[in-house]
Amino acid sequence: MCGIVGIYLKNKKLSKDLGKYLTGMMEGMATRGPDSAGFAIYSNNKKSKEYKYSICLLNDFSFSAFKKIIIKKFKKLKLKQHSDHVVITSEENPKKLLSFISSEIKDVSLVGYGKSIEIFKQVGNPRDVIKNFQLDKFSGTHAIGHTRMATESAITTNGSHPYSTGQDECLVHNGSLSNHNNLRRNLIKQGQTFGSQNDTEVAAGYISNSLSKKISLKETLVNGLKDLDGFYTFITGTKEGFAIVRDEIACKPAVIAETNDYVAIASEFQAMAHLPGVNAAKIFEPEPGVVYSWGK
Amino acid sequence: MGEVIKLDLKKKSLRDVNSVLQNLDPKSNLRNYLISNPSGNHAVCAGLKDEMEVTVKGHVGYYCAGMNQKALVTIEGNVGTGVAENMMSGKVHVKGNASQSAGATAHGGTLVIDGDTSSRCGISMKGIDIIVKGSVGHMSAFMAQSGNMVVCGDAGEALGDSLYEAKLFVRGSVKSLGADCEEKKLTKKDLELLTSLLKKGNIKNVKPKDFKKYGSAKKLYNFNIDNVSEY
Numbered sequence: 443m444c445g446i447v448g449i450y451l452k453n454k455k456l457s458k459d460l461g462k463y464l465t466g467m468m469e470g471m472a473t474r475g476p477d478s479a480g481f482a483i484y485s486n487n488k489k490s491k492e493y494k495y496s497i498c499l500l501n502d503f504s505f506s507a508f509k510k511i512i513i514k515k516f517k518k519l520k521l522k523q524h525s526d527h528v529v530i531t532s533e534e535n536p537k538k539l540l541s542f543i544s545s546e547i548k549d550v551s552l553v554g555y556g557k558s559i560e561i562f563k564q565v566g567n568p569r570d571v572i573k574n575f576q577l578d579k580f581s582g583t584h585a586i587g588h589t590r591m592a593t594e595s596a597i598t599t600n601g602s603h604p605y606s607t608g609q610d611e612c613l614v615h616n617g618s619l620s621n622h623n624n625l626r627r628n629l630i631k632q633g634q635t636f637g638s639q640n641d642t643e644v645a646a647g648y649i650s651n652s653l654s655k656k657i658s659l660k661e662t663l664v665n666g667l668k669d670l671d672g673f674y675t676f677i678t679g680t681k682e683g684f685a686i687v688r689d690e691i692a693c694k695p696a697v698i699a700e701t702n703d704y705v706a707i708a709s710e711f712q713a714m715a716h717l718p719g720v721n722a723a724k725i726f727e728p729e730p731g732v733v734y735s736w737g738k
Numbered sequence: 739m740g741e742v743i744k745l746d747l748k749k750k751s752l753r754d755v756n757s758v759l760q761n762l763d764p765k766s767n768l769r770n771y772l773i774s775n776p777s778g779n780h781a782v783c784a785g786l787k788d789e790m791e792v793t794v795k796g797h798v799g800y801y802c803a804g805m806n807q808k809a810l811v812t813i814e815g816n817v818g819t820g821v822a823e824n825m826m827s828g829k830v831h832v833k834g835n836a837s838q839s840a841g842a843t844a845h846g847g848t849l850v851i852d853g854d855t856s857s858r859c860g861i862s863m864k865g866i867d868i869i870v871k872g873s874v875g876h877m878s879a880f881m882a883q884s885g886n887m888v889v890c891g892d893a894g895e896a897l898g899d900s901l902y903e904a905k906l907f908v909r910g911s912v913k914s915l916g917a918d919c920e921e922k923k924l925t926k927k928d929l930e931l932l933t934s935l936l937k938k939g940n941i942k943n944v945k946p947k948d949f950k951k952y953g954s955a956k957k958l959y960n961f962n963i964d965n966v967s968e969y
Contacts, residue, residue, distance in 0.1 A: 470778075692875075695838070711797050711799060715797070716777075725834075727837060730875075730876060
């Protein structure tokens with residue numbers, strides 16, 4: 443099943459409420475995906491050289507132990523703990539920092555990184571997960587969330603959404619892909635790397651691979667209608683906005699509510715019922731095989 | 739109209755509200771209900787079996803008024819998947835849009851939708867009258883067995899795929915017909931039927947003769963030995 447949600451704020455004054463809105467949306471979708479949950483929050487970062495790295499601490503590896511290792515190597519960085527995740531903010535060269543983490547620190551995994559994305563995911567009921575991360579305290583420009591009912595791969599943090607396979611990119615998925623093994627092999631040949639056996643990670647890799655060739659997000663998703671075989675409603679986030687697309691059979695639901703202040707997407711309307719002014723919003727379902735996008 | 743009894747889903751649980759409506763005192767004349775704050779809940783007004791009038795103020799989730807018998811349910815908002823699914827009798831009126839599978843497998847009664855429906859409207863319908871003032875999405879009336887579907891707007895791809903005896907009337911364009919669905923001649927009897935269906939849907943200013951009729955070509959009814967290589 444799985445539940446997916448997204449919110450893009452047109453009215454920038456609402457940015458401090460972004461986490462609060464997404465909290466209600468994730469709670470509304472807890473019934474569709476009780477196994478794990480995750481979300482990505484995008485915010486404007488005025489310091490253009492700064493990168494943010496969302497890191498998950500594995501196997502009870504402590505924040506203080508992680509901090510000790512990383513600040514020994516890199517002097518100028520900020521660390522913030524959120525439950526079992528750490529967000530590093532640094533102007534360091536991403537290649538240098540990421541290769542240090544992957545080679546020198548064993549019990550961590552990179553959830554995602556970029557100039558505006560922060561991304562968190564955890565096993566457990568979505569209601570608990572959002573409490574652990576204090577999602578309601580976050581502010582930002584747009585956000586995407588997922589509640590997972592696991593089908594084709596194990597209930598682990600690595601098997602949870604959103605998947606981020608490129609800078610400031612992320613993907614959530616309701617559905618299942620049938621040709622992901624073949625696609626994964628082809629993408630690995632093209633240099634894409636994968637951290638799980640999950641089908642959605644392949645779709646995320648497919649999108650990142652295409653975007654890296656300077657193909658637009660819209661064109662990428664249109665091409666995906668041919669290349670990705672299976673059932674899906676995708677919400678894909680980028681630095682400036684997000685897009686939604688459903689496969690041409692369209693048996694995985696989605697509903698969009700648009701007001702002058704925001705665009706909200708959810709698997710079911712009940713996830714949006716708490717949003718201000720939603721009853722007077724323009725409410726519609728995305729048509730099968732059509733890409734809808736907001737922001738850039 | 740007599741007294742209207744108010745049921746607020748912010749104050750009462752969905753189960754309590756449905757339970758009130760599902761267990762009316764047969765001797766009571768209190769048959770008018772107003773449900774507020776549906777907040778996209780699923781299965782609102784499911785399984786009603788007595789004569790009553792229920793108005794739902796707001797948007798609802800899946801399977802609203804499913805399995806309905808005799809009740810008149812009006813939704814002043816949009817509905818999710820499977821509104822009036824498996825309805826037996828009565829009437830369901832949606833003032834907004836409907837999601838997929840509206841009126842699925844329904845045996846009887848009338849479903850009126852003022853807006854549009856998404857895909858698979860009337861899938862496997864078995865006797866219901868579905869009247870849509872707007873348009874219907876792709877694969878509508880898939881395997882529809884009996885009953886009537888009236889669409890004042892357009893129909894999406896693969897209308898009436900693997901259709902049985904249901905009659906489909908579309909006023910606007912049809913993106914494509916599904917397997918074994920074909921246009922039929924609009925007879926005098928059909929025009930009479932359409933007139934009564936439009937009246938049921940309280941639709942004025944739409945002329946029955948503007949519709950086209952679609953039905954089954956009946957080529958898939960029996961196994962054809964020439965197609966054996968296809969299996």
